[in-house]
Each structure stands twice: as structure tokens, then as C-alpha cells.
Amino acid sequence: MVAECSVDYTGRLTAHLPRAPRLLIVKADGSVLVHSDGGSYKPLNWMAPPCTLRVALPEDDGRAQDAEDGDWVEEWTVTHGKTGDTLRVQVHEILSDTSHELGVDPGLIKDGVEAHLQALLADNMDALGDGWSLVRREYPTAIGPVDILARDPEGGCVAIEIKRRGEIDGVEQLTRYVDLLNRDPLLAPVRGVFAAQVIKPQAKTLAGDRGFDCVTLDYDELRGIDDKEARLF
Amino acid sequence: MVAECSVDYTGRLTAHLPRAPRLLIVKADGSVLVHSDGGSYKPLNWMAPPCTLRVALPEDDGRAQDAEDGDWVEEWTVTHGKTGDTLRVQVHEILSDTSHELGVDPGLIKDGVEAHLQALLADNMDALGDGWSLVRREYPTAIGPVDILARDPEGGCVAIEIKRRGEIDGVEQLTRYVDLLNRDPLLAPVRGVFAAQVIKPQAKTLAGDRGFDCVTLDYDELRGIDDKEARLF
DNA sequence: CCCTACATATCGTAC
DNA sequence: GTACGATGTGTAGGG
Numbered sequence: 001m002v003a004e005c006s007v008d009y010t011g012r013l014t015a016h017l018p019r020a021p022r023l024l025i026v027k028a029d030g031s032v033l034v035h036s037d038g039g040s041y042k043p044l045n046w047m048a049p050p051c052t053l054r055v056a057l058p059e060d061d062g063r064a065q066d067a068e069d070g071d072w073v074e075e076w077t078v079t080h081g082k083t084g085d086t087l088r089v090q091v092h093e094i095l096s097d098t099s100h101e102l103g104v105d106p107g108l109i110k111d112g113v114e115a116h117l118q119a120l121l122a123d124n125m126d127a128l129g130d131g132w133s134l135v136r137r138e139y140p141t142a143i144g145p146v147d148i149l150a151r152d153p154e155g156g157c158v159a160i161e162i163k164r165r166g167e168i169d170g171v172e173q174l175t176r177y178v179d180l181l182n183r184d185p186l187l188a189p190v191r192g193v194f195a196a197q198v199i200k201p202q203a204k205t206l207a208g209d210r211g212f213d214c215v216t217l218d219y220d221e222l223r224g225i226d227d228k229e230a231r232l233f
Numbered sequence: 234m235v236a237e238c239s240v241d242y243t244g245r246l247t248a249h250l251p252r253a254p255r256l257l258i259v260k261a262d263g264s265v266l267v268h269s270d271g272g273s274y275k276p277l278n279w280m281a282p283p284c285t286l287r288v289a290l291p292e293d294d295g296r297a298q299d300a301e302d303g304d305w306v307e308e309w310t311v312t313h314g315k316t317g318d319t320l321r322v323q324v325h326e327i328l329s330d331t332s333h334e335l336g337v338d339p340g341l342i343k344d345g346v347e348a349h350l351q352a353l354l355a356d357n358m359d360a361l362g363d364g365w366s367l368v369r370r371e372y373p374t375a376i377g378p379v380d381i382l383a384r385d386p387e388g389g390c391v392a393i394e395i396k397r398r399g400e401i402d403g404v405e406q407l408t409r410y411v412d413l414l415n416r417d418p419l420l421a422p423v424r425g426v427f428a429a430q431v432i433k434p435q436a437k438t439l440a441g442d443r444g445f446d447c448v449t450l451d452y453d454e455l456r457g458i459d460d461k462e463a464r465l466f
Numbered sequence: 467c468c469c470t471a472c473a474t475a476t477c478g479t480a481c
Numbered sequence: 482g483t484a485c486g487a488t489g490t491g492t493a494g495g496g
Contacts (some may be wrong), residue, residue, distance in 0.1 A: 002335070014343075014345055017338075023333075027270050028270040029271045029272075031272075035258070035260075036335065036338035037336065038261055038337070040475090040476060040477090041474095044341050046273075046489085048273045049273070095333055100254070103253070103254060105271070106250075106251045108248055109249045111248065144470085167485095168376070172405060205376060206376055248474080275492085278474090281475095347488090378486090396487095406486095
């Protein structure tokens with residue numbers, strides 16, 4: 001539906017949208033999206049499922065429409081099933097209204113996420129320099145698997161944490177793994193390497209402070225090496 | 234537009250959506266959203282502005298439509314202006330198509346986010362007890378700004394981390410700040426205080442373990458104090 | 467059901 | 482303009 005509307009949200013925060021023409025979407029699960037004609041994919045306001053939508057008409061309503069609310073032709077009240085958050089949409093003028101049953105979507109197929117970076121680096125440890133070798137991917141520990149366990153040219157044990165984007169959380173994660181691995185006398189001393197396509201300055205600072213090396217990975221370059229090797233066989 | 238379509242995205246990753254009925258939205262800035270009839274506000278696929286949309290018809294196209302592509306009535310190619318990411322939408326059957334000019338949206342008014350909590354607490358350090366004073370908000374450090382730096386009644390230095398919802402990562406954040414500040418002989422010893430509207434039990438336990446005090450903030454109460462003070466002047 | 471980790475995040479703000 | 486944290490983050494996977 002395209003309509004002149006005003007919107008109020010009450011929940012984790014309160015928010016208000018003054019009267020203006022907008023796109024209103026009601027999905028099959030009752031969720032509601034309020035979009036403007038610009039910005040990115042995020043709606044101005046919305047209600048996530050599970051939620052229930054109730055539509056009131058002026059004649060249903062005992063109370064007179066006061067000046068503050070203005071004159072509306074429909075008032076939607078959307079209530080979240082668990083949190084009790086509410087979204088109230090007052091529809092002042094309907095510009096267009098269509099409805100379709102779409103059915104369940106077959107879903108999205110993705111390619112090129114963190115798991116692929118890990119596989120590519122494991123296949124091409126040379127990207128870290130000559131003489132590096134893979135011990136194993138997803139090396140198990142009590143607090144979760146280490147992305148890659150490797151040996152440097154001197155034979156020293158190295159834990160590698162891989163991220164698409166290197167931020168502080170990733171350095172903390174690597175810290176926990178290295179602390180734990182260094183308690184194992186068979187592995188210690190274990191160094192840490194933080195590898196990502198982009199590493200934020202704060203993360204680089206913290207990694208340096210913790211004694212970790214940082215490596216910037218180039219996905220396309222790694223893929224190129226991988227393809228070249230594949231063609232040799 | 235509501236239509237049977239298939240979608241391919243190439244950019245940071247590659248993704249594919251098989252043929253199915255979906256909602257296609259084209260905004261005034263040329264951005265495109267592909268929504269299914271369920272899920273939350275996030276589209277299955279999209280292209281963010283700045284981008285350009287080009288629509289091809291079968292008769293425009295020299296090449297024959299092969300079996301893989303299937304028969305389409307429109308093919309949209311959306312290219313991102315900076316990154317070169319592309320979104321290709323093949324429209325197989327149009328179920329509905331409407332167009333409206335909405336104009337610029339007056340925008341969303343929000344209330345109750347972390348910035349407000351920080352401002353309210355900085356204005357009302359008494360909420361922590363008598364004799365507390367503000368040193369400064371957003372006190373800068375090498376790993377990011379500390380929400381509030383304060384002095385307790387005894388003149389001791391205190392770092393305060395404020396969160397809407399107090400969880401473990403907030404305690405970790407405070408830990409990093411306090412560690413760093415304690416290396417500065419002009420400030421040390423620095424205590425830590427974890428302040429939030431709601432503090433999860435896990436976070437409270439971890440904070441206690443790290444030697445931090447926890448404070449629960451009441452947003453409405455702080456706002457009440459603030460309003461009362463404002464009325465005195 | 468809760469917790470964890472990832473994501474084409476987007477958005478505002480301070481520097 | 483860039484960097485950074487916050488978000489009504491959403492979402493998928495595992496215990």
C-alpha cells in the first residue's frame with residue numbers, strides 16, 4: 001500500500017514519523033514495514049514477527065478523532081507477540097493498495113563468506129610467507145575451534161584467527177584461544193596471527209598490544225592462486 | 234512491482250535466488266529491494282545507492298534467450314556507482330506494477346538511545362551517590378573513547394561504561410579501558426563502573442570478578458531529575 | 467530455549 | 482572524508 005500516514009513506535013525506544021506519503025508493506029506473517037522513497041534497505045519503521053495486526057476504521061471507534069490525531073481512514077495497531085512492542089500506523093489517505101499471495105521463498109544461495117576465506121588460506125599457506133605449513137583447520141579446543149593451527153618456518157606453533165573484517169572482538173577471540181593453547185605443554189609456545197581482508201586501526205593496536213601479528217588477506221588474489229594451482233592438475 | 238523473478242548478485246560475495254514470486258521495490262534514488270512474503274525487514278537481496286538501474290526488453294537484446302536464463306519479459310541490471318557490485322533481476326511474469334512519487338521524508342524522531350543515557354548521567358552524577366563529579370564525557374584513549382571519566386567522593390578516578398543493555402561484551406570493553414588507563418601514572422588507580430538500564434546476570438558476575446561496580450540506571454527517573462533541575466532555571 | 471558468531475549490515479557522529 | 486561504536490541490529494547454527 002502507498003499512503004499518507006503517520007507512525008508511532010513504542011518498545012525498546014520510542015519513535016515518531018510525521019504525516020507524509022510512504023510505502024506500507026504487510027507480509028504474510030503479519031510483519032509490517034514502513035519505507036520512504038530513499039535510503040537503503042532498512043525501513044524507517046517496522047514490526048518484526050511474531051506479531052499481530054489489527055485494523056480499526058473510524059466508524060468502529062467510539063471516541064471522536066481529535067485534532068492531534070488528524071483525520072484517518074484506517075488505524076493499524078501492530079503488537080509484537082513476545083515483547084509487547086507496539087507500532088501504530090494512522091493512514092490518512094490511500095494512494096494505492098494491492099495484495100498478492102507469494103508463497104514460501106526457495107531461499108538464497110550464497111558464496112564467498114568467511115568459511116571460503118578459511119579454506120583458501122588453508123590451501124595457500126604460502127600467502128603468509130615461505131615455509132609455513134598447515135596443522136589443521138578448525139582445531140578443536142574447550143572454548144571452540146581455532147580457525148587454523150599452523151607451524152611457522154622455525155617450526156613454532158601458530159594460532160590463526162580469520163575474519164572478513166578485523167575488529168576488536170576478533171582479537172579478543174584470538175586472545176582466548178592463544179591463552180588456552182599455551183597451557184598445553186605439547187604446543188607451547190603458541191603465537192597468534194590475526195588475518196582479515198580489512199583490519200581496523202583499533203583492532204591492529206590491540207593485536208600489537210597482545211603480541212599478535214596482523215595479516216591482510218586479498219580474497220581475489222588467494223582465489224587466483226588457488227585457480228592457478230587447480231589448473232596444474 | 235510484484236513478479237515472478239530470479240536474481241543474481243555479484244559483489245563482496247555472489248548470491249543467487251531461484252525463480253519465484255517476489256516483491257520488487259525501486260526507490261527514487263535507483264536503489265532496488267527484493268522482498269519475500271516473510272522474514273523480517275531485511276530484503277532477500279538488494280542494491281544500495283548510489284546505483285543505476287538499466288531495464289532491458291527481449292527485443293532490445295541481440296542474443297537469443299537460452300534455456301538456462303528461461304524466458305523473461307524484463308531484465309534489470311543494477312550497478313553500484315562506487316564498488317561496481319551488480320544485481321541482475323530477470324522478471325519472468327509481472328503480477329502487479331504500480332509507481333508513485335513520494336517526495337523527501339520528514340524523517341524519524343527517536344528517543345531513548347544510549348547517547349541520551351550518557352548525557353543524562355553526565356548531567357546527574359548524583360545518581361551514583363553524593364560527591365561524584367564529571368571529568369569528561371567520551372574521554373579519548375588509544376583504543377577508543379571511555380563513555381564517562383569521573384571522580385568518586387574520595388577523589389579517585391573512575392571509568393564508567395554505559396550500555397542500554399548490560400551484557401558480557403560491555404564488561405570486556407570496560408576491562409580494556411581500565412587496563413589502559415591504569416598504565417597512566419597520572420590517573421592510576423582507576424576503578425571501573427558498569428552502568429546500564431538492565432544488567433544480565435552473566436555480565437554482573439563477570440563485572441564482579443573484574444572488580445567493577447554495577448549500577449542500574451532508570452531512564453525515566455534520570456529524565457525526571459533532569460526536567461526538575463531544568464525547571465529551577 | 468538461550469548463547470554465539472557472522473553480515474552485501476546501515477546510521478550517526480567525532481575527529 | 483574516515484573511523485568508530487551503536488543498532489528496536491537480523492539470522493543461522495549449536496548446545
